[in-house]
Amino acid sequence: MKIHEFVGKKILKEYGINVPESVFIKNFPPEKGIIPSVIKSQVLVGGRMKSGGVLFADNGEEFLRNTEILLKKPIKGEFPYGVLAEEKIKINHEYYISAVLNREKRSEEWIFSEEGGIEIENSENIKKGSYEEILNTVPEKFRTFLPKLKKIFNEKDLTLLEINPVAEDTSGNLTALDCVMHVDDNALFRQPWAKKFTEDDHDFHYVELDGNIGIIGCGAGIVMATMDAVKNAGYSPANFLDIGGGADKETTLNALNLLKSKNIKITVMNIFGGITKCDVIANSILEFKEINKDIKLFIRLTGTNEEEAGIILEKNNIKNYKDLDEMINALDIFLKKEVHNND
Amino acid sequence: MTEGNEKVCVQGITGKYGKFHTEKMLKYGTNIVCGVSKNSSVKEIAGVPVLNSAEDAVKIYKADTSVVFVPARFAKDAVTEAIYAGIKKIIIITEHIPIHDMIEIYSLSKEKNVKIIGPNCPGIIIPSVLKIGIMPEKAFKPGDIAIISKSGTLMYEVANQLSVNSSGIKIAIGLGGDPVTGTNVSEAFDYIIKKGIKKTVLIGEPGGNEEIKGIKHAIDKGYDGKIKTFFAGKTAPEGKTMGHAGAIVEGREGSIAYKESYLKSMGIDVSEKISDLVF
Structure with missing residues (x-):
């Protein structure tokens, strides 16, 4: 989660770093x-x-x-x-400093440059390494500055901390002129200061995209694969929506209703239940369809309790496609027919 | 990774998921010797003794492996306890563990020579032998293909495809969808090479560059088996997290388009559809 500059600067100040x-x-x-x-x-x-x-x-x-x-x-x-x-601060020199997460080393990585400013990406004068390595190579005046940043990075559960530039004024003082902070979403339970800026209040993962075909699935991978399949067929996904593992009726209905509120008329739902129970999803679909007959749903339910789910859907004349390919084919036929009818 | 004869302890056995999956793992034939819980009012789950500490699990029941269902905010303490108790393999199912906690766990595990798989993963399964995880076993028929996956549900989907339309699964390893995982693609390949498995399916995601690094590593190590890959997330926009904390495209190298074209240039098989994954 990204943090606004003015919030980040307050934190820097609390930890004894000069800000304007x-x-x-x-x-x-x-x-x-x-x-x-x-x-x-x-x-x-x-x-x-x-x-x-x-x-x-x-x-x-x-x-x-x-x-x-x-x-x-x-x-x-x-x-x-x-x-x-x-x-406005009178600037004598600008430096760059940041801490990130290095996925490959599975550790923190610190980056320092004597050339701060907006074109840091093009600078050849960049040092990267562990905190200790960077601490040993920075100019003397950073020896007290860096430990404060390290403390912020760890105590605030940051995944990115970037100060670009750190300005040195004419009397040699260091001031943070900008501040980019990302907080780990998984750590928000112990970072209440960041929580009040959270926009996402859904009980599922939702990312809005610019297409018109709604996508719902359980598990990030399967949702992405479903989005890709829709795109491959020549259509455009309206969103990424992962109801997660073990979704109940309420979560499922909230997901369907969110897409409805975004004026989505066709939704593709792909569930491979491990922890998720397919009959629970099937019942949620029924309840939704009852009120929203104009919204077209393409359903593929498999995994835990799929037999029960199959019976529930069949009784109510809702088709349960056997796999993703079959479902996308049906979507394709439906949409082509719709275009044809509109001609 | 697994030898198939692990003595497994379930950490967080009294929770909803811990209990449910202990029963399913037992039924599958996994040797679960005990559970650990901070809830001392429960003494037994599905015939499995429930203890208070990982230390006792090692001392009394000789547990060498643990599977973790402990909630995210307590997971670091649970895993740390297991490492100090002398557990040698830890599979972390729990999702939403803070990244800084995982960095600490990973660094301690290296120091103490402990193997970690996960977090936020479905676990590992050797069909018909053992399952240390949460996957729906029906989708995994025994065979000769190894699956490496960062995604859980997509692994089920692919396993089902390979079980029904190809030669079945030798082992499936769920690495987990977080940016920091105890086992990465390269380390999963080390195991596959050691076990002499000649067919591998790698399921990839947006973000990072582990897939390319891992396949290069396998080839450098002399892996002569067939590798097929499938990537989900071609439509993922830059800068947005797609459900998994690790699935975020930051820069060109994290995009699926880049990964796929790079692998194709290496002569690696990249499947457009899951149904194309057949050996």
Whole structure:
């Protein structure tokens, strides 16, 4: 889960890292201001600077104008949570520092560069290694800065911590000018500060896509495989929706109703039940179909209690396809017929 | 990975899933010697004695393997306890374990020479011999193919396909869908090479580059069997987690398009559909 810059900076400050003086502004007009200042849109998408999400103000008039602009302006389609106005810092030198998770080594990895700034990807002067390795190679002034970051990275359950740039001012002080933090979703139970920004309040995994065919399955792999099969047949998935293992009637109905609320008229459901009981899913489908006769469902239920599920569906004239290929074929025939009828 | 003769202890045996799957594993023939639970009011589950600590499981019942159903927030403590007790193989079924906990678990397991499989995985199965996990056994008929998978339900789907339309399963190894797993694709191949299994199906996902690394590793080690791969997640957009914490495309190398074209250029068989996975 991505964390807004202004929240990340509060944490840096708590751990004794210098950040610029700032005000966070949620509504216009602001109660307080800072001049001269850097005004930054609080969005979670990357490339904010290049998309015009950062403006400057040297006087009150500019401050108000640019704050208002940024509060209203979506960045790459994302509306800002607010804006952060910060004092301008006199910069002598910029550094780059980050900590990430290295999947292959299955450990933390620290990255440091003497050349901070937005083009870090192109810098050849990058050092990567374990925390200890990096601590031993950084300039003297980072020897007290780095342990604070290490503490934040571990104590806040971060999967990414990036400060780009760390600015050194004319008197040699280090200040974090930007801050990117990702918190591990699995650790939110012990990170209550991050929890209040969670958008996802479903009891399943849902990702919206731009197509029109709804997808529901149990297990991330099977849902992705189903999406791919729909795409392969020439159609476009509307979403990724994984009801997980052992879904009950309520979860299943919530999933179906969510897609209905997104105005999805055709949904493909692919369940291979291990922990999930197919008869429970079949009964949920019946209950949903009863009220939503206009929504077309393509169902494939197999695995635990599939016989019971088969009987329930058959009694109610709902076809249970034997595998994914057969179901996608039926979807294809149905959609081609629909196009034909509309001609 | 497994020799088929493990003495298994179930950690978290008194929970809903722990109890249900203990019964199913017993029925399958797995040698479950005991369970461990912090709930001391239960003394027995399905005829299996329930103990208070992993230490007792090793001392009294000579357990050498544990399968973990303990809830995520307590999983690190449970696994750490098992490692210090002297358990040598730990299969973690639990999902949603914090990544920092897994980093600690992994580093301790290396230090103590303990093999970890998972977390967030379906476990391992040698059809007709043993099952340490939660997979629906009906989908796994005995045969000569090894399956390596990060996904659980997709592994069932593929196993079913290989059982019905091909030569059946020798072993299926569920690695788990998290970014940090105790066993990765390369290590799974080490086992397959050691066991002389000549047919392997690898089921991949978006994110990371383990599949390519693992296959390269197998070839470097002289693996001369056939490898077939299937990837789910071609339609996964960049920067969105697709259910599994590990299934997120960050940069070009994590995308399925990149993985598939790279493997094809190596001459590896990449299947478009699950039904194409036939030896």
